[in-house]
Amino acid sequence: MTTVALDTGVGPLLRGWREQRRMSQLELALRADSSARHISFVETGRARPSEEMVLRLAEHLDVPVRERNALLVVAGYAPRYPETRLDDPAMGALRDVVERLLRGYEPYPALVVDAMYTVVAANRGVHLLLDGVPERLLAPPLNAMRLTLHPEGLAPRILNLPEWRADLLAQMRRQIALVRSPELRALYEEVEAYPAPEGRPGTSGCGRKETDYPSPALPLRIEVGGRVLSFLSSIATFNTPMDVTVAELAIETFLPADRETAAHLHALMP
CATH class of the missing domain: 3.30.450 (Beta-Lactamase)
Structure with missing residues (x-):
């Protein structure tokens, strides 16, 4: 099932999820044990988040599992969650x-x-x-x-x-x-x-x-x-x-x- 465009930077995608959750950068930073400055840098593309940071932010933004894989791919990492057919x-x-x-x-x-x-x-x-x-x-x-x-x-x-x-x-x-x-x-x-x-x-x-x-x-x-x-x-x-x-x-x-x-x-x- 298609979800997000992979040619979009991970920063704007994370910002979109944050805004959809109606969460401020400061609130997200406190939940993810980061700083509002770093969150701002990630969202604007001035900083490249680590794989762990992408997953941590996605967890606190309650991003669905499929979209977490998409965020990882856009950020340059391999998908974390497999997709196994039910008849497997x-x-x-x-x-x-x-x-x-x-x-x-x-x-x-x-x-x-x-x-x-x-x-x-x-x-x-x-x-x-x-x-x-x-x-x-x-x-x-x-x-x-x-x-x-x-x-x-x-x-x-x-x-x-x-x-x-x-x-x-x-x-x-x-x-x-x-x-x-x-x-x-x-x-x-x-x-x-x-x-x-x-x-x-x-x-x-x-x-x-x-x-x-x-x-x-x-x-x-x-x-x-x-x-x-x-x-x-x-x-x-x-x-x-x-x-x-x-x-x-x-x-x-x-x-x-x-x-x-x-x-x-x-x-x-x-």
Whole structure:
């Protein structure tokens, strides 16, 4: 996934990350055990940062792992983090962990996506939600955003589509600002151009206000097999990843937001 132009000096790139994080040179210097003067010299190209300094600044600026590699290359150093395909034998232990985790969430839906929202693994709970979706939308590579927001995908069955769509698009915008990926922006422009849902803001698409369904977070309310199921979504990532592929994986789980949803899923999948 393309991120930054490699013909740009590392100083301006680091300054861009610092400004994006709304951090002053002095604050960054204090966090990285440096001086504001040295940070200024690095950003203007008057000083060449060491490999250790690039990594230290990237860590305190919370730069994604892929972009840390790009910063190292621009600064004249070798990439630090490998990018291993998920089907590589070296990833066998990770695949086993992910599969056990997804099975453990059953009958509740759970899936794993990469940085482009491509579904790399899913459990049987997810397949229950996909019943009735046209085969052409299920052809690999399956993309979670396309599948959810496409007018022939899950969108017609999501009762609170205006709110859910707005939340997903906002999530994508935050991700675009973080990783600066042209491919991700193209995906955003594609799904954002899908026909917007009808209905007034703040309604669930069926004439009720979202506040009619008390919940600690925005629920996904979707019709499945003639029943309305309600889920709360959570997203988890791996802590301190040392591989680009692992760093970009996200595990999304859909837990029942009410007892009726939980009981129905357990009845479908004992």
